[in-house]
Amino acid sequence: MKKNDYQVCFGLAVRKQRNNRNLTQEELASLCDLDRTYIGSIERGERNVSLVNIHKIASALDIEVKELFE
Structure with a gap:
């Protein structure tokens, strides 16, 4: 797996978890202070x-952090 492949997989996991909680990117960013x-x-x-x-x-x-890597 290439370096970027890991980043893409992680990003998809973040998006999936965010959507499961019905959060916008802006709402998640605010919760993270990002x-x-x-x-x-x-x-x-x-x-x-x-x-x-x-x-x-x-x-x-x-x-848990590990859930973003499953």
């Missing part, structure tokens, strides 16, 4: 997300 455009670029697989931000996203989605 910018909406940053969330969008994560979901498109354009970002190599830091561990700190992965934890913020998982916490905002009320899930």
Whole structure:
């Protein structure tokens, strides 16, 4: 798997979890204290997300970090 493939898979997982909770990108970004455009670029697989931000996203989605990698 290429580096970008991991980013795309992670982004799809974030989008799926966000949609399951009926949150907009803006709402999730606010819960994470991140910018909406940053969330969008994560979901498109354009970002190599830091561990700190992965934890913020998982916490905002009320899930364990590992659920974003399944």
